[in-house]
Amino acid sequence: MVRASSNGSRSAPVVLAVSGASAQPLAQRALQLLLEADEAVELVTSRGAIGVWQAELGLRVPSEPEAQEAFWRERTGVSSGQLRCHRWNDQAAGIASGSFKTRGMVILPASMGTVGRIASGVALDLVERAADVHLKEGRPLVICPRETPWSLVHLRNLTALAEAGARIAPPVPAWYHQPQSIDDMVDFLVIRVFDVLGFELGNLRRWQGPPHQPGSPEAPCLDAPSP
DSSP: OOOBOTTSOBOOOEEEEEOSSSOHHHHHHHHHHHHHTTOEEEEEEOHHHHHHHHHHHOOOOOSSHHHHHHHHHHHHTOOOSEEEEEOTTOTTSGGGSTTSOOSEEEEEEEOHHHHHHHHTTOOSSHHHHHHHHHHHHTOOEEEEEOOSSOOHHHHHHHHHHHHHTOEEOOOOOOSTTOOOSHHHHHHHHHHHHHHTTTOOOSOOOOOOOOOOOTTSOOOOOTTOOOO
């Protein structure tokens, strides 16, 4: 959680970028959990993401920053935290500069087009420019590709980004936490992504090993799920 320092300033924000891949509800839940944790968030939603919101969920996300902030505040129902929204193509924004301090950046979800352009050093919008900044500054960058199956081109692009310092965290579900609803699964995916940055978001039943049944012999589990 962000803490106020002795001079009243807050620690650096996290950049949450949303590209035009399916799985937009993951981005909304991530924003909601971050704000509930009183985090400072720099949000940039790509032009493609705005189109996906409308196509898949019938939602019109405003492109103007102030209108978009009001939209997300109302939709998440959270008034805490700090939120600053950016136009998808505003490459004069603070997060487009290496001198603007952040705690890291998460692209959730990440389209393979976005992945390919970042891997090639091409920045056509603010999502890609901010990612390029995080790579060059050596700051945490978490990329959550939402595509299946992955072609050899996808794999090579993701490998190039991993070699450049990015963490690749595809939203892969698990069942050891015994989800009872889609919302439970969404929370698992979002919280595990932000674990990479060391954030403590929401409540998650984490893997503690297989349950021991009284009276049953203890035996090594050869096929335990990966946490």
